[in-house]
Amino acid sequence: MLEIAIFVCGAVVMIFELVGSRVLGPYFGTSIFVWTSLIGIILGSLSLGYYFGGKLADKKPSFNNLSLIIFLSAIFIGLTTFIKDFLLLILQANISDVRLSTVLATVALFLPASILLGMVSPYAAKLKLSSLSTSGSTIGNLYALSTAGSIFGTFLSGFYLIPHFGTNKLLIILSITLIIVSLALSARRLLSIKLSICVVLIIGWTTLNGISTLFEKNSFIDLDTAYNRIWIYDRLDTETNKTVKTIGINNENHSSMFLDSDELVNEYTKYYHLAKHFNPNFEKTLMLGGAGYSYPKDFLLNYPEATIDVVEIDPKVTELAKEYFRLKENPRLTIYHEDGRVYLNKTQKKYDVIFGDAFASRYSVPYQLTTIEAVQKKFKVLNDEGIVILNIISSIEGESGRFLRAEYATYKDIFPQVYLFPVRAPNDGSKRQNVMLVALKSEVEQPELFSNADPTLNEYLQHLWKKEIVNDTPILTDDHAPVDYYISKAI
Structure with missing residues (x-):
């Protein structure tokens, strides 16, 4: 089970990073500044995670603690779904420098979960080590599994998950996946708490589905493609006082059409x-x-x-x-x-x-x-x-x-x-x-x-x-x- 946890957490890190471009894109675009912030902050977070994970593993290594680390990362990813738009609107409205705003947004939304996911590999290595004579191969195998998971997550998210599920649903999927891994590693006394939170996230998934359907019925479409996040909605054109249908790509109006005219x-x-x-x-x-x-x-x-x-x-x-x-x-x-x-x-x-x-x-x-x-x-x-x-x-x-x-x-x-x-x-x-x-x-x-x-x-x-x-x-x-x-x- 430890090897599976390492692989899954490695995959989640890269999926989380790639979906980050869709989280930030509607507010700050998809420029080199956005990608620089995402890659830089998440790499820095993983470095901190490796450091703190190693320290914690030396003090008190246990499967329960590893389970808790993975569980907390799931909670932070789940929270991202519900706070991102509110936070990003504030940053967009108050900070004109796109470089500063993307760095702050990435720190707030992606740093906590990434630190926790970075803690998993060194902590798992401590649990897996049974002899110093095989420590090199043991640690090498675990980090190879983590990297293989990251490669798998990269292709899975880019080629399938993001185009088919979109941003919000995918974040919930990541959160629930990590909770399931956490449950598999945890003691019985923690199961009820984690199961309860998992139920809450599933309810959140259902709610998001319901909201999405409601938006579609009210002429608002929000979806992700392989290239963009797209909104389609009706609005009032202030110059003509007529209703127009607009397609917004990454939160910017790209085309509009009068409902009653060409x-x-x-x-x-x-x-x-x-x-x-x-x-x-x-x-x-x-x-x-x-x-x-x-x-x-x-x-x-x-x-x-x-x-x-x-x-x-x-x-x-x-x-x-x-x-x-x-x-x-x-x-x-x-x-x-x-x-x-x-x-x-x-x-x-x-x-x-x-x-x-x-x-x-x-x-x-x-x-x-x-x-x-x-x-x-x-x-x-x-x-x-x-x-x-x-x-x-x-x-x-x-x-x-x-x-x-x-x-x-x-x-x-x-x-x-x-x-x-x-x-x-x-x-x-x-x-x-x-x-x-x-x-x-x-x-x-x-x-x-x-x-x-x-x-x-x-x-x-x-x-x-x-x-x-x-x-x-x-x-x-x-x-x-x-x-x-x-x-x-x-x-």
Whole structure:
């Protein structure tokens, strides 16, 4: 039984760490800062656990004490389920530095249980040792079992548990699993207490299931996929006073849809129609990022002679768009479920327009799509008159605009013409807003480039940023793209 306990605790450590990204993601994104905090704090916690576990084992080794250690770790993991959202909301609201907030959140939610799980291996080694002559092989075998458990837990959680159970249920599963292991190691007099707490957690599981069902009936969906935590809910659009359905990915609104209309909700998505101005004869287009497929649906309605390929990394997002956002099969729409950079690397297709909407996050963006190597790939797959229209959430000036300026400089190094169109406040460079970056493959600058007979398009063109863009950031490369650092300055 001791070997099983070691294996299970090793697995739980890694599952707990991986599910941690889904706990923190909706509030702080999934940037390098989140992963650094999780890995660093949990490794530090395990180190403390090894130290204290060894000390405690030398004083009073017993199966009851080991059972209690595992039991307490189960309680702390179970508590995480019920306190995490309250705590994370407080940290998000009161601490602007994402690095500090993620460290504090990780310490509060993951440190206690991780210390206790770290205590298991040295304590179990003490119980297992019967002779100094075989101490090396005994300790080696136990730590090999723990590591094997961690490897097993890593693959099990990433490939199956997180996509199928989600965050809350998985935390309860971990807690109940540890309690069962604890029960198997404990004396009879402790069984009733532990069984009672196990019953409470099972009731908590049932309650979570009931709440989840209730949310679904009230137009609120909360689920985990292999890539994201997704919320779907109805809300009131403050600009139109109409009800809209929204898909939130990692706690950020990515797409919205009017319940009674096909009109675009988010103002920035309307700026993709600038493609009609900059390349009026376009036929083949590519969009990186699907979410609720707001613009692809609008595109299919407005351009009956054109086609659009959409690259969306998460197949579950597409499935939800079909179920909740009126996305229908269309011979002019082709969907690829893979990373946008991977698609650019291998596609042999040529396009007239590339739309980019994969950066719709305040906390993290897929850096592999920001670099000069990615921009070169876009340039290569475009036809001679091809254009890129890219949505970036940023200010233009100041410290908070460094990511946008870095991306602008990166595009300028490849494309002969690059322009910015701030959506909400065209003359305010300090305001964080949707900024549309337009890059033209053509070197010919036409005098009528920023006027159009269509009054709507002409209005968008008047948002052209005409002030100087400071060249104070290096070009982003695959080797060095401090995107998360730049974005952290804007939060």
